[in-house]
Amino acid sequence: MTVAYMKEVSRLGETLPRPRFLFDARGAPNARATLDDYEIYNFAKVFGFTGARIAVVVDPDDRSYDFTNDVACNAGYEHRLFTSEQDALGWLEDQ
Numbered sequence: 001m002t003v004a005y006m007k008e009v010s011r012l013g014e015t016l017p018r019p020r021f022l023f024d025a026r027g028a029p030n031a032r033a034t035l036d037d038y039e040i041y042n043f044a045k046v047f048g049f050t051g052a053r054i055a056v057v058v059d060p061d062d063r064s065y066d067f068t069n070d071v072a073c074n075a076g077y078e079h080r081l082f083t084s085e086q087d088a089l090g091w092l093e094d095q
Contacts, residue, residue, distance in 0.1 A: 019052040020092045024085070026057055030064035037068045053078040055088035 030037075054072065058065050060083045072079035082088035 021052060021054045022085075022088055022092060023054065023056045025062070025065060026059050029059075029062050030068055032068075034067065037071050053092055055080055055082055055092050057082050057085050057088050059083070 054077055056065060056069070056079070058081055065081055069079055069081050080088075080091060082091070
Protein backbone atom coordinates (compact mmCIF):
# COMPACT_ATOMS: atom_id res chain seq x y z
CA MET A 1 0.00 0.00 0.00
CA THR A 2 2.72 2.49 0.94
CA VAL A 3 4.58 1.90 -2.32
CA ALA A 4 1.47 2.65 -4.37
CA TYR A 5 0.78 6.05 -2.85
CA MET A 6 4.48 7.00 -2.67
CA LYS A 7 4.77 6.54 -6.45
CA GLU A 8 1.77 8.80 -6.99
CA VAL A 9 3.15 11.40 -4.56
CA SER A 10 6.44 11.31 -6.44
CA ARG A 11 4.70 11.75 -9.79
CA LEU A 12 2.77 14.76 -8.51
CA GLY A 13 5.81 16.21 -6.77
CA GLU A 14 7.83 16.24 -9.96
CA THR A 15 5.53 18.88 -11.44
CA LEU A 16 6.10 21.39 -8.63
CA PRO A 17 9.23 23.42 -7.85
CA ARG A 18 8.76 22.86 -4.10
CA PRO A 19 6.18 20.15 -3.52
CA ARG A 20 3.75 20.35 -0.64
CA PHE A 21 1.61 17.45 0.47
CA LEU A 22 -1.36 17.03 2.77
CA PHE A 23 -1.98 13.56 4.16
CA ASP A 24 -5.20 12.96 6.06
CA ALA A 25 -4.58 10.25 8.67
CA ARG A 26 -7.72 10.89 10.69
CA GLY A 27 -9.29 7.59 11.63
CA ALA A 28 -6.15 5.72 10.57
CA PRO A 29 -3.61 5.47 13.41
CA ASN A 30 -0.06 4.57 12.46
CA ALA A 31 0.25 0.78 12.66
CA ARG A 32 3.84 0.59 11.37
CA ALA A 33 6.64 -0.64 13.59
CA THR A 34 9.44 1.75 14.57
CA LEU A 35 11.83 0.30 11.99
CA ASP A 36 9.18 0.72 9.31
CA ASP A 37 8.95 4.43 10.15
CA TYR A 38 12.68 4.76 9.48
CA GLU A 39 12.43 2.79 6.25
CA ILE A 40 9.53 4.78 4.83
CA TYR A 41 11.53 8.01 4.97
CA ASN A 42 14.60 6.39 3.44
CA PHE A 43 12.28 5.07 0.74
CA ALA A 44 10.84 8.56 0.24
CA LYS A 45 14.31 9.97 -0.44
CA VAL A 46 14.64 7.60 -3.39
CA PHE A 47 11.59 9.23 -4.93
CA GLY A 48 13.21 12.64 -4.70
CA PHE A 49 10.97 14.79 -2.60
CA THR A 50 13.20 15.54 0.35
CA GLY A 51 12.71 19.22 0.99
CA ALA A 52 9.00 18.89 0.38
CA ARG A 53 6.63 20.37 2.92
CA ILE A 54 4.43 17.61 4.36
CA ALA A 55 1.43 18.14 6.63
CA VAL A 56 -0.32 15.20 8.26
CA VAL A 57 -3.74 15.69 9.81
CA VAL A 58 -4.36 13.32 12.73
CA ASP A 59 -7.12 12.81 15.26
CA PRO A 60 -6.71 14.99 18.39
CA ASP A 61 -5.99 12.00 20.64
CA ASP A 62 -3.77 10.12 18.14
CA ARG A 63 -0.14 10.07 19.31
CA SER A 64 0.84 7.21 16.98
CA TYR A 65 2.45 9.56 14.43
CA ASP A 66 4.66 11.41 16.93
CA PHE A 67 7.69 9.20 16.32
CA THR A 68 7.17 9.31 12.55
CA ASN A 69 7.15 13.09 12.79
CA ASP A 70 10.40 13.08 14.78
CA VAL A 71 12.05 10.78 12.23
CA ALA A 72 10.90 12.96 9.34
CA CYS A 73 12.11 16.19 10.96
CA ASN A 74 15.46 14.63 11.87
CA ALA A 75 15.79 13.48 8.24
CA GLY A 76 15.42 17.07 7.07
CA TYR A 77 11.81 17.11 5.98
CA GLU A 78 9.48 20.01 6.65
CA HIS A 79 6.97 17.69 8.30
CA ARG A 80 4.30 18.65 10.80
CA LEU A 81 1.34 17.05 12.48
CA PHE A 82 -1.96 18.91 12.73
CA THR A 83 -5.35 18.18 14.21
CA SER A 84 -7.00 20.86 12.07
CA GLU A 85 -7.14 20.54 8.30
CA GLN A 86 -7.44 24.34 8.01
CA ASP A 87 -4.27 24.84 10.07
CA ALA A 88 -2.46 22.27 7.93
CA LEU A 89 -3.54 23.97 4.71
CA GLY A 90 -2.51 27.37 6.07
CA TRP A 91 0.96 26.04 6.91
CA LEU A 92 1.29 24.43 3.49
CA GLU A 93 0.31 27.68 1.75
CA ASP A 94 2.64 29.82 3.88
CA GLN A 95 5.66 31.03 1.93
